[in-house]
Amino acid sequence: MAGGVSTPALVIAVGEAGGLGQLAAGYLPPQTVEAQVRQVQASGVPFGVNVFVAETMDPAREAEAVERYRRRLQPLAEHLDAALPEPDWADTDHYREKLDLLARLAPPVVSFTFGCPDPVDIQRLRDAGSAVVVTVTSAAEAQAAAAAGADALCVQGFEAGGHRGTWDRRAVPESAGLLALLHETQKVCDLPLIGAGGVMTSAQAAGALEAGAVAIQAGSAFLLVDEAGTRPAHRRALTEPDRESVLTRAFSGRVGRGLANTWTATFPDAPPTFPVVDQLTKPLRARAGALEDPEHLNLWAGTGWREARVGTAAEVVQRLDPALGRR
């Protein structure tokens, strides 16, 4: 969970409880990723590192729509007393440096979202000793990820909190729920499937396993735990039962699921220009975070968010798999 929610402490706690936590490399400079990987490696738990697949951007095609969105954001920037930055069209989130780093550090798992790495890069990580997981949101992506050489797939359903991993950022992500998507995926590939989206309880985890997943991946279930880096305003909003979760491009240009707030209501759409839209909104969200203003933050959460519980990561792991607590 990029953006500060996943922390080394959370990954270590999940690993110690018998799960497999994942560090989020997204948005972080390689030096920080390296420091976090070394911290978790030192604890001895198994873990993964999640990377955003980068895409080359073409300002000639997209700058106009981004500029229009920028102008619409201007009053909000003034309201928050934050400056809108100039877009950096060359931003790859240090994709190649992160691949080099992970090939060197060889964590047990490297997972990807927002696309599929080249087969050569997948093989390089596998040669280094990592298992490679690719996030898919359709049967077609699953087939392509299998052909590229992935070891396993994270099958992410409509319920999922945070960004959808849909490879084509311009596409409207499929609306299939997790169980239907697991069913569709098994028809086209026989890789191990990790089910993600709306899994908050052991009954929901069992449902995904019955539908053919070998494991489940949970995000929202951990948003309120002590070890997570979830911002105070985000935590507070998650305890307000009257909210709804919605799909929106408003914060980053990519479709993500989060709690509805003033921002999602004011900006029902944004150009599908990730990460440039994300760059624009970042200082505004940072300011809203500092002001503890939940109305102008991306409050990522899946459909099951009302089931998120305050406590420790170990308690959540046990809630998802009571058998782990008895080992």
Ligand SMILES: Cc1cc2nc3c(=O)[nH]c(=O)nc-3n(C[C@H](O)[C@H](O)[C@H](O)COP(=O)(O)O)c2cc1C
């Ligand atoms: C706050 C937050 C941040 C997320 N960041 C990432 C990310 O950096 N990379 C990724 O592959 N998935 C990310 N996800 C999606 C999760 O990997 C997972 O698919 C999702 O949380 C599953 O649905 P759930 O939230 O209903 O459990 C994020 C989810 C949340 C809630």
